[in-house]
Amino acid sequence: MVQVKHLNINFADKQVLKDINLNIKKGEVVALIGPSGSGKSTLLRCLNFLVKPTSGVISIDDITVNAEKVLKKDIFKLRQKTAMIFQNYNLLKNMTAIENIMEPMITVQKIPKEKAERVAIDLLKRVGLLDNRDSYPSEMSGGQQQRVGIARAMAVNSNVILFDEPTSSLDPELVGDVLEVIKNLALESQKTMLIVTHEMKFAKDVADKIIFLENGTISVVGTAHEIFVECKNKRVSNFVNKMTENTLEVK
Ligand SMILES: Nc1ncnc2c1ncn2[C@@H]1O[C@H](COP(=O)(O)OP(=O)(O)O)[C@@H](O)[C@H]1O
Numbered sequence: 001m002v003q004v005k006h007l008n009i010n011f012a013d014k015q016v017l018k019d020i021n022l023n024i025k026k027g028e029v030v031a032l033i034g035p036s037g038s039g040k041s042t043l044l045r046c047l048n049f050l051v052k053p054t055s056g057v058i059s060i061d062d063i064t065v066n067a068e069k070v071l072k073k074d075i076f077k078l079r080q081k082t083a084m085i086f087q088n089y090n091l092l093k094n095m096t097a098i099e100n101i102m103e104p105m106i107t108v109q110k111i112p113k114e115k116a117e118r119v120a121i122d123l124l125k126r127v128g129l130l131d132n133r134d135s136y137p138s139e140m141s142g143g144q145q146q147r148v149g150i151a152r153a154m155a156v157n158s159n160v161i162l163f164d165e166p167t168s169s170l171d172p173e174l175v176g177d178v179l180e181v182i183k184n185l186a187l188e189s190q191k192t193m194l195i196v197t198h199e200m201k202f203a204k205d206v207a208d209k210i211i212f213l214e215n216g217t218i219s220v221v222g223t224a225h226e227i228f229v230e231c232k233n234k235r236v237s238n239f240v241n242k243m244t245e246n247t248l249e250v251k
C-alpha cells in the first residue's frame, strides 16, 4: 500500500508538486504519465525521500513519514520498502550480471551467498538472461542491462518498485523486450509498481490505474478504459492520442 497525503514540494520559488493525494493498493500496477517537466520523476523520488518534500505525509505499508518531522531512521525504513529503476540502468560495472543481482541481497539483506545465487538464477531466467549470467555490463546491450537492473530490483525484499522511464534511453528495437519483462513481472508478482512511462500502449495494457500529472497536479486518475477510451478531459485525451502514435505495441 502506498498513500500520499497533501504532498507539496518547492524548488526555490517554484512549486513543482501541488497538494498531491494518492492511494495505491498492494499489488496494483500504476502508470504515471504526463508531459515532460510535469513533476513525474519528482513525485517518484519523494516516495523514498531521494528528494525531501516541503510538506506532506507518505505511507508505505506500516511506515508513515511526515515530511515536516522526518527522522533519518524513518527514511531508512521507507527506502527498504522500495526499489527504484532509473533510465540509465545503474549497474556496477566491475560485477557480472549475476553478481549485480546478488549484491544487494548479500550486503543489505544478509542473505547467505548460496541462497542469493539461487534467487538470482531464477530471476535471470525470468528476465530471459540466463546465458548472460557471467557477462559484465559492458558486454551487454542497454536492454539487457536494464533487464538485469529490473532483476536486481526484484531480488531485494521491497514491496514497491518505482520505475522512472525504464525504456526511454534504449534504442527502439530493444524497448519491446524490456516492456515485456516488466509486463510479465507485473502479472506474476505481488509487488506494487509505479511506472513513469511515455509508452502509452504499454500503460494501457499493463496498468490497473493510470495517473495523469500536469504542472505538478494530478488532473485525472482512471482505468485504461477511462483514460484511453472514455476520457472527458480534452487535454488528457489529446496527449494520450498523440503519444500513442509514437509508441510500441507490447506482445
Ligand atoms: N532538484 C531540482 N531543483 C530545481 N528544480 C527541479 C529539481 N528537480 C526537478 N526540478 C524541476 O521540477 C520540474 C519537474 O521536474 P521532473 O519531476 O523531473 O519532471 P518530469 O519527470 O515530469 O519530466 C521541472 O520544472 C524541473 O526543472
Ligand SMILES: [Mg+2]
Binding pocket: 040, 041, 042
Ligand atoms: Mg522525469
